[in-house]
Amino acid sequence: MTLEELMIAIGIFIGLSVVGVVGFIRDSKQKKIGRRESSIVWIVIYAVFLALTFTGIIDWGFQWYGLGILFAVKALLGVVFLLRHKAPAEFRKGKAIPRLIGSILLFGFVSIPLLVFPQYKPLEPTGTFAVGTTVFTWTDTTRDDGFTPEADHRKVSVQIWYPASQAGEDAPVLEGSFPLAVFSHGAFGYRMSNHSTFMELASNGYIVASIDHTHQAFMTKQADGTMVLGDMGFINTAMQVENGEIAGEDLYRLQEEWMALRTADMAFVLDQIRRQAGSATSDAVFRQLDIERIGVLGHSMGGATAAWLGREDAAVDAVIVLDGTMMGEIVGFENGREVLSTTPYPKPILNLYNEAHYREGVELGTEYANMRMHANASQSFQLVVEGSGHLNFTDLPIVSPFLAGMLGVGPVDARYGMTTTNSAVLEFLDYYVKGTGSAIPEFRSL
Known part of the structure; x- marks a missing residue:
């Protein structure tokens, strides 16, 4: 595996984990769950993912399925929340910590296919047919x-x-x-x-x-x-x-x-x-x-x-x-x-x-x-x-x-x-x- 391929997989995992940790810190300071901010972040992440896929920068394949589903679900839930205009819930550390750990484990799980099967360019055949x-x-x-x-x-x-x-x-x-x-x-x-x-x-x-x-x-x-x-x-x-x-x-x-x-x-x-x-x-x-x-x-x-x-x-x-x-x-x-x-x-x-x-x-x-x-x-x-x-x-x-x-x-x-x-x-x-x-x-x- 090249350093570039390794960095892509690790970078995605770290990036998603940072999103979760930043949200946890923000919520703990505000004493309420910032669902509105999180919803906007996930909608933006999904939009960027779609743009990279449709422009060919991401070569869509099975190794992206887990991330694609995760982003789509998170974005959909975000849209539903924003449309409902619900008041933010109270932050409870006892529930938030297990939720954060679960999210990080999920991010790691959906990033595994990128580590095991990174994007690659097939060898070009030399023939004319x-x-x-x-x-x-x-x-x-x-x-x-x-x-x-x-x-x-x-x-x-x-x-x-x-x-x-x-x-x-x-x-x-x-x-x-x-x-x-x-x-x-x-x-x-x-x-x-x-x-x-x-x-x-x-x-x-x-x-x-x-x-x-x-x-x-x-x-x-x-x-x-x-x-x-x-x-x-x-x-x-x-x-x-x-x-x-x-x-x-x-x-x-x-x-x-x-x-x-x-x-x-x-x-x-x-x-x-x-x-x-x-x-x-x-x-x-x-x-x-x-x-x-x-x-x-x-x-x-x-x-x-x-x-x-x-x-x-x-x-x-x-x-x-x-x-x-x-x-x-x-x-x-x-x-x-x-x-x-x-x-x-x-x-x-x-x-x-x-x-x-x-x-x-x-x-x-x-x-x-x-x-x-x-x-x-x-x-x-x-x-x-x-x-x-x-x-x-x-x-x-x-x-x-x-x-x-x-x-x-x-x-x-x-x-x-x-x-x-x-x-x-x-x-x-x-x-x-x-x-x-x-x-x-x-x-x-x-």
């Missing part, structure tokens, strides 16, 4: 969900970004023949985790499908508006893994289970897209696909999912792993050690690493899945983003510096980190999926 987006939820009738008490079939939601005649939701798709990129998010992530990446690719002539791995995403909004939250059992287990509480063969079996779910999701989505692309009655966005050109990518566990699909699906042309451990390369566990695949990786693959991850991989050498794959592959590429942390390969450090700082980022500038990531993703897919541009170096440190 306007970008549309739409959401689909498909049901896999061959699998049970596994997370619900009932034997429900598994539902998988996918958001698609595509070249459009105008920007926006459900905008008309442009006619053309566009390659496909399929994305899988990391643990606790969701389909919007790399929104800037999807916008970058779609603006440059790709159709991008980002999957929500239902129950492993922290939140899934299905096409009909139904909200499904992440499964607490999965979240708790993933935290145990992160803290080193699960290891050895137990960890291997757990990763097998997770990968089975995610890879089945990704394979199902790709099959659905192929089926839709071959139908004359499908949504127009699928009829503009060049289904012979496919790239897959993902962040963290999603990168491992993409890498697995690259091995299993002959139609995939290229794979990108954003700071993930390639769990699919671990094919067994014997004598207290992981058994790694020795079969050469069959596709061009790019691994992007944060600095610490890459250093640890180099130290482990071919005992680490990623490095064993790299040593055996004919077209494996590595890129290290200097100063990056694990979440610098997602949009979270831009959208919420506060949350990203708590969860783990490096000192690299958040916008530089994602601009670098998106540029590498586009460059790699352009060369190996579109067949344009020039080959990238085998290793880069940026």
Whole structure:
């Protein structure tokens, strides 16, 4: 979080608290509650808020909802009071102090979204196409969900970004023949985790499908508006893994289970897209696909999912792993050690690493899945983003510096980190999926 963003959130909280404290001091001196003065102050505050919003200085979004409602209610009550011309009530310190404390706590509460999700300017896509987006939820009738008490079939939601005649939701798709990129998010992530990446690719002539791995995403909004939250059992287990509480063969079996779910999701989505692309009655966005050109990518566990699909699906042309451990390369566990695949990786693959991850991989050498794959592959590429942390390969450090700082980022500038990531993703897919541009170096440190 920048100092400017922090100061905005703190400044609003302090400003509102000062209004409350000044009113308390005034009332205590006058021995009566100055409702008239307070009403005028809140009406003025609301008027200023509206002016800043309509002029675009305040970028209206969910982080402003609490403040907007508070200001509107306070202003409305003020107008009602002024119209009634009621006499001021007697000031009673015993009631005024709790009321002041409650007001300050309320001001702090409604300011929290500005601290956690400050205003930010999205990264500008470099391509020439306007970008549309739409959401689909498909049901896999061959699998049970596994997370619900009932034997429900598994539902998988996918958001698609595509070249459009105008920007926006459900905008008309442009006619053309566009390659496909399929994305899988990391643990606790969701389909919007790399929104800037999807916008970058779609603006440059790709159709991008980002999957929500239902129950492993922290939140899934299905096409009909139904909200499904992440499964607490999965979240708790993933935290145990992160803290080193699960290891050895137990960890291997757990990763097998997770990968089975995610890879089945990704394979199902790709099959659905192929089926839709071959139908004359499908949504127009699928009829503009060049289904012979496919790239897959993902962040963290999603990168491992993409890498697995690259091995299993002959139609995939290229794979990108954003700071993930390639769990699919671990094919067994014997004598207290992981058994790694020795079969050469069959596709061009790019691994992007944060600095610490890459250093640890180099130290482990071919005992680490990623490095064993790299040593055996004919077209494996590595890129290290200097100063990056694990979440610098997602949009979270831009959208919420506060949350990203708590969860783990490096000192690299958040916008530089994602601009670098998106540029590498586009460059790699352009060369190996579109067949344009020039080959990238085998290793880069940026």
